[in-house]
Amino acid sequence: MCGRGVMAVLALLGAATAAADGNPYLKVDGAELPTVLPAGKQVAVTVRGFMLQRHPVTNAEFQAFVDTHPQWRPGAAAATFADTGYLGQWGAAGGNAPAIAAQPVTRVSWFAAEAYCEAQNARLPTWYEWELAAAANASQRDARGDPAWRQQILDWYARPAGAGLAAVEQAPANVYGLHDLHGLVWEWVQDFNSLLPADADPEQFCGSGAQNLQQKENYAVLMRVAMLGSLHATDTGHTLGFRCARDLP
Protein backbone atom coordinates (compact mmCIF):
# COMPACT_ATOMS: atom_id res chain seq x y z
CA MET A 1 0.00 0.00 0.00
CA CYS A 2 2.59 2.50 1.14
CA GLY A 3 4.94 1.11 -1.50
CA ARG A 4 2.56 1.95 -4.32
CA GLY A 5 2.33 5.55 -3.23
CA VAL A 6 6.09 5.75 -3.04
CA MET A 7 6.46 4.29 -6.52
CA ALA A 8 4.06 6.91 -7.84
CA VAL A 9 6.14 9.68 -6.28
CA LEU A 10 9.31 8.16 -7.69
CA ALA A 11 7.73 8.03 -11.13
CA LEU A 12 6.87 11.71 -10.85
CA LEU A 13 10.39 12.52 -9.71
CA GLY A 14 11.77 10.56 -12.62
CA ALA A 15 9.57 12.48 -15.02
CA ALA A 16 10.57 15.81 -13.50
CA THR A 17 14.28 15.19 -13.96
CA ALA A 18 14.20 14.48 -17.66
CA ALA A 19 17.93 14.11 -18.05
CA ALA A 20 17.92 11.09 -15.76
CA ASP A 21 15.24 9.14 -17.65
CA GLY A 22 17.95 7.23 -19.47
CA ASN A 23 19.97 6.86 -16.30
CA PRO A 24 17.57 5.67 -13.62
CA TYR A 25 18.35 5.19 -9.95
CA LEU A 26 18.49 1.51 -9.03
CA LYS A 27 18.20 0.10 -5.56
CA VAL A 28 21.20 -1.30 -3.72
CA ASP A 29 20.19 -3.21 -0.61
CA GLY A 30 21.85 -2.35 2.65
CA ALA A 31 24.46 -4.77 3.93
CA GLU A 32 27.33 -5.36 6.28
CA LEU A 33 30.34 -4.40 4.21
CA PRO A 34 33.73 -5.79 5.15
CA THR A 35 35.79 -2.80 4.18
CA VAL A 36 39.37 -1.74 3.75
CA LEU A 37 38.59 1.41 5.70
CA PRO A 38 37.23 0.29 9.00
CA ALA A 39 35.74 3.13 10.95
CA GLY A 40 37.64 2.95 14.20
CA LYS A 41 38.39 -0.68 14.91
CA GLN A 42 35.46 -2.22 13.09
CA VAL A 43 36.00 -4.73 10.37
CA ALA A 44 32.62 -4.35 8.76
CA VAL A 45 30.56 -1.24 8.19
CA THR A 46 26.78 -1.24 8.10
CA VAL A 47 25.74 0.45 4.88
CA ARG A 48 22.09 1.45 4.64
CA GLY A 49 20.24 0.68 1.45
CA PHE A 50 20.37 3.45 -1.13
CA MET A 51 19.84 4.15 -4.81
CA LEU A 52 22.54 4.57 -7.43
CA GLN A 53 22.40 5.61 -11.09
CA ARG A 54 22.67 2.80 -13.58
CA HIS A 55 25.68 4.21 -15.42
CA PRO A 56 28.13 7.07 -15.02
CA VAL A 57 26.69 10.42 -16.03
CA THR A 58 27.29 10.90 -19.76
CA ASN A 59 28.43 13.95 -21.70
CA ALA A 60 24.90 14.38 -23.07
CA GLU A 61 23.38 14.20 -19.59
CA PHE A 62 25.88 16.73 -18.30
CA GLN A 63 25.18 19.01 -21.26
CA ALA A 64 21.50 19.06 -20.28
CA PHE A 65 22.55 20.20 -16.82
CA VAL A 66 24.85 22.89 -18.21
CA ASP A 67 21.99 24.15 -20.41
CA THR A 68 20.03 25.07 -17.29
CA HIS A 69 23.05 26.00 -15.17
CA PRO A 70 25.19 28.24 -17.40
CA GLN A 71 27.64 29.00 -14.60
CA TRP A 72 28.90 25.42 -15.18
CA ARG A 73 29.63 25.94 -18.89
CA PRO A 74 33.19 25.15 -19.93
CA GLY A 75 35.23 28.27 -19.20
CA ALA A 76 32.54 29.71 -16.91
CA ALA A 77 33.18 27.66 -13.78
CA ALA A 78 35.07 29.72 -11.20
CA ALA A 79 38.65 28.69 -10.51
CA THR A 80 37.46 27.99 -6.99
CA PHE A 81 35.34 25.12 -8.30
CA ALA A 82 37.21 23.59 -11.22
CA ASP A 83 40.69 23.63 -12.68
CA THR A 84 41.55 24.69 -16.22
CA GLY A 85 40.99 21.17 -17.59
CA TYR A 86 37.27 21.41 -16.88
CA LEU A 87 35.26 19.88 -19.76
CA GLY A 88 38.28 20.24 -22.03
CA GLN A 89 36.94 17.42 -24.22
CA TRP A 90 33.92 19.50 -25.25
CA GLY A 91 34.11 21.29 -28.58
CA ALA A 92 31.53 23.49 -30.24
CA ALA A 93 28.85 20.80 -29.98
CA GLY A 94 29.51 20.39 -26.28
CA GLY A 95 28.35 17.21 -24.61
CA ASN A 96 26.00 16.37 -27.45
CA ALA A 97 28.79 15.80 -29.98
CA PRO A 98 27.94 12.36 -31.44
CA ALA A 99 31.37 10.94 -30.77
CA ILE A 100 31.16 11.52 -27.00
CA ALA A 101 27.45 11.95 -26.16
CA ALA A 102 27.07 8.41 -24.80
CA GLN A 103 30.46 8.31 -23.11
CA PRO A 104 30.85 9.07 -19.41
CA VAL A 105 31.51 12.73 -18.79
CA THR A 106 35.02 13.30 -17.51
CA ARG A 107 37.13 16.32 -16.62
CA VAL A 108 34.57 17.34 -14.05
CA SER A 109 35.63 18.48 -10.62
CA TRP A 110 34.07 17.26 -7.39
CA PHE A 111 32.22 20.58 -7.13
CA ALA A 112 30.78 20.17 -10.62
CA ALA A 113 29.72 16.61 -9.86
CA GLU A 114 28.12 17.76 -6.59
CA ALA A 115 26.27 20.55 -8.38
CA TYR A 116 24.94 18.15 -11.02
CA CYS A 117 23.69 15.73 -8.39
CA GLU A 118 22.08 18.49 -6.32
CA ALA A 119 20.23 19.63 -9.42
CA GLN A 120 18.89 16.07 -9.65
CA ASN A 121 17.68 16.16 -6.04
CA ALA A 122 20.46 13.65 -5.51
CA ARG A 123 23.97 13.52 -4.13
CA LEU A 124 27.27 11.77 -4.69
CA PRO A 125 27.51 8.28 -3.19
CA THR A 126 29.72 7.85 -0.14
CA TRP A 127 32.85 5.74 -0.36
CA TYR A 128 31.16 2.86 1.47
CA GLU A 129 28.08 3.02 -0.72
CA TRP A 130 30.18 2.96 -3.87
CA GLU A 131 32.26 0.05 -2.57
CA LEU A 132 29.14 -1.89 -1.69
CA ALA A 133 27.70 -1.43 -5.17
CA ALA A 134 31.05 -2.14 -6.83
CA ALA A 135 31.74 -5.33 -4.92
CA ALA A 136 29.17 -7.12 -7.06
CA ASN A 137 29.60 -8.96 -10.31
CA ALA A 138 26.87 -10.28 -12.59
CA SER A 139 25.88 -13.10 -10.26
CA GLN A 140 26.81 -12.25 -6.69
CA ARG A 141 26.74 -9.26 -4.39
CA ASP A 142 30.24 -9.68 -3.05
CA ALA A 143 32.62 -10.97 -5.71
CA ARG A 144 35.73 -9.59 -4.02
CA GLY A 145 36.88 -13.05 -2.99
CA ASP A 146 37.02 -14.13 -6.64
CA PRO A 147 40.63 -13.80 -7.89
CA ALA A 148 39.55 -13.80 -11.54
CA TRP A 149 37.21 -10.85 -10.88
CA ARG A 150 39.91 -8.96 -9.01
CA GLN A 151 42.38 -9.64 -11.81
CA GLN A 152 39.94 -8.28 -14.39
CA ILE A 153 39.82 -5.01 -12.52
CA LEU A 154 43.58 -4.84 -12.15
CA ASP A 155 43.93 -5.49 -15.88
CA TRP A 156 41.76 -2.46 -16.51
CA TYR A 157 43.87 -0.33 -14.17
CA ALA A 158 46.97 -1.47 -16.07
CA ARG A 159 45.64 -0.36 -19.44
CA PRO A 160 47.44 2.72 -20.84
CA ALA A 161 45.56 5.92 -20.07
CA GLY A 162 45.39 7.10 -23.66
CA ALA A 163 43.27 4.16 -24.78
CA GLY A 164 40.14 6.30 -25.08
CA LEU A 165 36.71 5.94 -23.55
CA ALA A 166 33.79 3.79 -24.59
CA ALA A 167 30.08 4.48 -24.41
CA VAL A 168 28.31 3.51 -21.20
CA GLU A 169 26.46 0.21 -20.73
CA GLN A 170 28.55 -1.73 -23.24
CA ALA A 171 29.55 -4.26 -20.61
CA PRO A 172 27.09 -6.47 -18.70
CA ALA A 173 25.43 -5.11 -15.59
CA ASN A 174 26.22 -6.41 -12.14
CA VAL A 175 23.69 -8.13 -9.92
CA TYR A 176 22.11 -4.77 -8.97
CA GLY A 177 21.64 -3.86 -12.64
CA LEU A 178 24.45 -1.30 -12.45
CA HIS A 179 26.91 -0.86 -15.31
CA ASP A 180 30.47 0.34 -15.53
CA LEU A 181 31.48 0.56 -11.89
CA HIS A 182 34.65 -1.03 -13.21
CA GLY A 183 36.29 -0.82 -16.58
CA LEU A 184 35.31 2.66 -17.69
CA VAL A 185 36.16 5.63 -15.45
CA TRP A 186 37.12 6.33 -11.88
CA GLU A 187 34.22 7.90 -10.00
CA TRP A 188 34.00 10.72 -7.47
CA VAL A 189 32.52 9.97 -4.07
CA GLN A 190 31.12 12.36 -1.50
CA ASP A 191 33.84 11.79 1.09
CA PHE A 192 36.83 11.40 -1.24
CA ASN A 193 38.90 13.72 0.92
CA SER A 194 38.50 11.75 4.12
CA LEU A 195 39.16 8.21 2.99
CA LEU A 196 42.30 7.94 5.05
CA PRO A 197 42.89 8.76 8.69
CA ALA A 198 43.53 12.47 9.06
CA ASP A 199 47.24 12.03 9.70
CA ALA A 200 47.87 9.68 6.77
CA ASP A 201 49.81 11.09 3.85
CA PRO A 202 48.38 9.73 0.58
CA GLU A 203 51.85 9.81 -0.92
CA GLN A 204 53.09 7.39 1.70
CA PHE A 205 49.93 5.37 1.43
CA CYS A 206 51.47 2.23 0.08
CA GLY A 207 53.76 2.09 3.05
CA SER A 208 52.19 2.71 6.39
CA GLY A 209 48.61 3.03 5.17
CA ALA A 210 48.43 -0.47 3.80
CA GLN A 211 49.08 -2.02 7.17
CA ASN A 212 45.87 -0.55 8.49
CA LEU A 213 43.76 -2.03 5.75
CA GLN A 214 41.71 -5.14 5.81
CA GLN A 215 41.71 -7.39 2.76
CA LYS A 216 45.26 -6.38 1.92
CA GLU A 217 45.21 -8.69 -1.05
CA ASN A 218 42.59 -6.53 -2.74
CA TYR A 219 45.08 -4.29 -4.50
CA ALA A 220 42.46 -2.80 -6.76
CA VAL A 221 40.77 -1.22 -3.76
CA LEU A 222 44.10 0.01 -2.43
CA MET A 223 44.75 1.72 -5.75
CA ARG A 224 41.32 3.30 -5.74
CA VAL A 225 41.78 4.65 -2.23
CA ALA A 226 45.22 6.00 -3.11
CA MET A 227 43.92 7.62 -6.27
CA LEU A 228 40.81 9.22 -4.81
CA GLY A 229 42.55 10.19 -1.60
CA SER A 230 45.16 12.18 -3.48
CA LEU A 231 42.65 14.33 -5.34
CA HIS A 232 41.62 17.89 -4.65
CA ALA A 233 38.04 18.98 -5.11
CA THR A 234 38.92 21.20 -8.05
CA ASP A 235 40.80 18.44 -9.88
CA THR A 236 39.54 17.24 -13.21
CA GLY A 237 40.84 14.13 -14.93
CA HIS A 238 40.21 12.57 -18.29
CA THR A 239 39.42 9.20 -16.71
CA LEU A 240 37.49 10.61 -13.74
CA GLY A 241 33.71 10.84 -13.83
CA PHE A 242 30.83 10.22 -11.45
CA ARG A 243 27.28 9.06 -10.97
CA CYS A 244 24.67 10.19 -8.45
CA ALA A 245 23.00 8.49 -5.53
CA ARG A 246 19.79 9.02 -3.61
CA ASP A 247 18.55 7.95 -0.23
CA LEU A 248 15.84 5.33 -0.24
CA PRO A 249 12.39 6.92 0.03
Place this chain on the structure above:
Amino acid sequence: MRLLRALLLALPFVAAAQSTPAIPPDSVYQLSLRLTTQAGTAAGLDLQRGHPVLLSMFYGSCPAACPMLITGIKVYESHLDEAARARLRVLMVSFDAARDTPDKLQALARLHRVDAARWTFASAGDTDARKLAALLGVRYRRQPDGNFDHSLLITLLDADGRVLATTAKIVGDDAFLDKLRGATAAPPGK
Protein backbone atom coordinates in the same frame (compact mmCIF):
# COMPACT_ATOMS: atom_id res chain seq x y z
CA MET B 1 9.07 29.57 -14.88
CA ARG B 2 11.79 27.35 -16.27
CA LEU B 3 14.29 30.19 -16.07
CA LEU B 4 13.22 31.03 -12.55
CA ARG B 5 13.61 27.40 -11.51
CA ALA B 6 17.04 27.31 -13.09
CA LEU B 7 18.03 30.47 -11.23
CA LEU B 8 16.78 29.10 -7.94
CA LEU B 9 18.71 25.88 -8.48
CA ALA B 10 21.82 27.88 -9.26
CA LEU B 11 21.69 29.83 -6.01
CA PRO B 12 23.43 27.36 -3.69
CA PHE B 13 26.66 27.69 -5.62
CA VAL B 14 26.76 31.21 -6.90
CA ALA B 15 27.16 34.12 -4.53
CA ALA B 16 24.47 36.68 -5.27
CA ALA B 17 25.89 39.59 -7.22
CA GLN B 18 24.89 42.83 -5.57
CA SER B 19 26.23 46.33 -5.41
CA THR B 20 29.55 45.24 -3.87
CA PRO B 21 32.44 44.54 -6.23
CA ALA B 22 32.42 41.13 -7.84
CA ILE B 23 34.03 38.30 -5.92
CA PRO B 24 37.24 37.25 -7.68
CA PRO B 25 36.98 33.90 -9.49
CA ASP B 26 39.67 32.35 -7.29
CA SER B 27 38.17 33.53 -4.01
CA VAL B 28 36.74 31.04 -1.50
CA TYR B 29 33.83 33.46 -1.16
CA GLN B 30 32.57 32.07 -4.47
CA LEU B 31 31.21 29.29 -2.29
CA SER B 32 27.78 30.18 -0.93
CA LEU B 33 27.32 28.61 2.47
CA ARG B 34 24.81 29.02 5.22
CA LEU B 35 26.70 29.44 8.47
CA THR B 36 25.08 29.86 11.87
CA THR B 37 27.18 32.13 14.09
CA GLN B 38 27.53 32.07 17.88
CA ALA B 39 25.04 34.94 17.89
CA GLY B 40 22.50 32.60 16.32
CA THR B 41 22.41 34.56 13.07
CA ALA B 42 22.76 33.22 9.56
CA ALA B 43 25.81 34.36 7.65
CA GLY B 44 27.74 33.60 4.49
CA LEU B 45 31.36 32.62 4.34
CA ASP B 46 32.15 36.21 3.35
CA LEU B 47 30.90 37.73 6.59
CA GLN B 48 34.34 39.20 7.24
CA ARG B 49 35.06 40.27 3.68
CA GLY B 50 37.11 43.43 3.59
CA HIS B 51 39.57 42.10 6.17
CA PRO B 52 42.30 39.49 6.06
CA VAL B 53 40.94 36.36 7.71
CA LEU B 54 42.35 33.32 9.44
CA LEU B 55 39.91 30.54 8.63
CA SER B 56 39.86 27.10 10.18
CA MET B 57 37.55 24.16 10.77
CA PHE B 58 37.00 22.37 14.07
CA TYR B 59 34.34 20.95 16.32
CA GLY B 60 33.49 21.97 19.86
CA SER B 61 33.62 18.60 21.58
CA CYS B 62 37.11 17.95 20.29
CA PRO B 63 39.17 16.79 23.28
CA ALA B 64 42.63 18.09 22.54
CA ALA B 65 43.48 19.01 18.97
CA CYS B 66 40.94 21.80 18.56
CA PRO B 67 41.80 23.66 21.76
CA MET B 68 45.40 23.48 20.57
CA LEU B 69 44.32 24.83 17.20
CA ILE B 70 42.56 27.80 18.76
CA THR B 71 45.50 28.49 21.03
CA GLY B 72 47.82 28.24 18.06
CA ILE B 73 45.85 30.86 16.14
CA LYS B 74 45.98 33.15 19.15
CA VAL B 75 49.75 32.68 19.30
CA TYR B 76 50.12 33.61 15.61
CA GLU B 77 47.97 36.64 16.33
CA SER B 78 50.10 37.61 19.28
CA HIS B 79 53.11 38.08 17.00
CA LEU B 80 51.34 40.99 15.31
CA ASP B 81 51.46 44.53 16.58
CA GLU B 82 48.21 45.97 17.85
CA ALA B 83 47.33 47.84 14.70
CA ALA B 84 47.92 44.78 12.52
CA ARG B 85 45.91 42.57 14.84
CA ALA B 86 43.04 45.04 14.72
CA ARG B 87 42.82 44.50 10.95
CA LEU B 88 42.67 40.71 11.27
CA ARG B 89 39.55 38.59 11.61
CA VAL B 90 39.24 34.94 12.59
CA LEU B 91 36.54 32.52 11.48
CA MET B 92 36.23 29.10 13.10
CA VAL B 93 33.73 26.85 11.32
CA SER B 94 32.45 23.74 13.06
CA PHE B 95 31.43 20.66 11.09
CA ASP B 96 29.38 19.45 14.05
CA ALA B 97 26.32 21.66 13.72
CA ALA B 98 24.21 19.23 15.75
CA ARG B 99 26.24 19.73 18.92
CA ASP B 100 27.84 23.10 18.27
CA THR B 101 24.77 25.22 18.80
CA PRO B 102 25.07 29.01 19.11
CA ASP B 103 25.12 28.67 22.90
CA LYS B 104 27.91 26.12 22.74
CA LEU B 105 29.86 28.33 20.35
CA GLN B 106 29.41 31.33 22.65
CA ALA B 107 30.71 29.26 25.54
CA LEU B 108 33.74 28.23 23.51
CA ALA B 109 34.49 31.82 22.59
CA ARG B 110 34.35 32.80 26.27
CA LEU B 111 36.37 29.78 27.36
CA HIS B 112 39.19 30.60 24.98
CA ARG B 113 38.97 34.30 25.81
CA VAL B 114 39.10 35.36 22.21
CA ASP B 115 38.61 38.91 21.08
CA ALA B 116 34.88 38.85 20.42
CA ALA B 117 35.10 41.86 18.14
CA ARG B 118 37.27 39.97 15.68
CA TRP B 119 36.58 36.25 16.17
CA THR B 120 33.52 34.47 14.87
CA PHE B 121 32.61 30.90 15.75
CA ALA B 122 30.05 29.37 13.43
CA SER B 123 28.70 26.03 12.39
CA ALA B 124 27.78 24.66 8.98
CA GLY B 125 25.39 21.88 8.03
CA ASP B 126 26.76 18.57 6.73
CA THR B 127 26.67 19.41 3.03
CA ASP B 128 28.09 22.90 3.47
CA ALA B 129 30.79 21.68 5.84
CA ARG B 130 31.82 19.05 3.34
CA LYS B 131 32.09 21.61 0.57
CA LEU B 132 34.10 24.00 2.68
CA ALA B 133 36.44 21.22 3.79
CA ALA B 134 36.89 20.12 0.18
CA LEU B 135 37.65 23.70 -0.79
CA LEU B 136 40.20 24.27 1.95
CA GLY B 137 41.74 20.82 1.88
CA VAL B 138 40.61 19.87 5.36
CA ARG B 139 40.02 16.16 5.90
CA TYR B 140 37.44 15.01 8.38
CA ARG B 141 35.35 11.95 9.03
CA ARG B 142 32.69 11.43 11.65
CA GLN B 143 33.39 8.38 13.79
CA PRO B 144 30.65 6.09 15.09
CA ASP B 145 31.03 7.54 18.59
CA GLY B 146 30.25 11.03 17.31
CA ASN B 147 33.80 12.32 17.50
CA PHE B 148 35.62 13.41 14.38
CA ASP B 149 38.90 12.27 12.94
CA HIS B 150 40.20 15.40 11.25
CA SER B 151 43.22 17.28 10.04
CA LEU B 152 44.24 20.70 11.30
CA LEU B 153 44.66 23.51 8.84
CA ILE B 154 44.77 27.28 9.16
CA THR B 155 44.04 29.23 5.98
CA LEU B 156 44.95 32.89 5.53
CA LEU B 157 42.63 34.83 3.23
CA ASP B 158 43.05 38.29 1.79
CA ALA B 159 40.29 40.89 2.01
CA ASP B 160 38.52 39.33 -0.99
CA GLY B 161 38.78 35.74 0.15
CA ARG B 162 41.73 34.61 -1.94
CA VAL B 163 44.01 32.11 -0.22
CA LEU B 164 47.34 33.70 0.65
CA ALA B 165 48.83 30.88 2.70
CA THR B 166 47.99 27.79 4.68
CA THR B 167 49.66 25.99 7.52
CA ALA B 168 49.15 22.68 9.25
CA LYS B 169 51.55 23.70 11.98
CA ILE B 170 49.65 25.22 14.85
CA VAL B 171 52.84 26.81 16.07
CA GLY B 172 56.15 27.86 14.60
CA ASP B 173 55.47 28.25 10.87
CA ASP B 174 57.62 31.29 10.16
CA ALA B 175 56.76 31.45 6.48
CA PHE B 176 53.07 31.51 7.37
CA LEU B 177 53.67 34.20 9.96
CA ASP B 178 55.45 36.30 7.35
CA LYS B 179 52.41 36.03 5.09
CA LEU B 180 50.19 36.95 8.02
CA ARG B 181 52.26 40.03 8.74
CA GLY B 182 52.11 41.00 5.08
CA ALA B 183 48.34 40.57 4.95
CA THR B 184 47.74 42.69 8.05
CA ALA B 185 50.25 45.43 7.30
CA ALA B 186 49.00 48.98 6.94
CA PRO B 187 47.72 49.64 3.41
CA PRO B 188 50.07 51.88 1.44
CA GLY B 189 49.40 55.56 1.80
CA LYS B 190 47.54 55.20 5.12
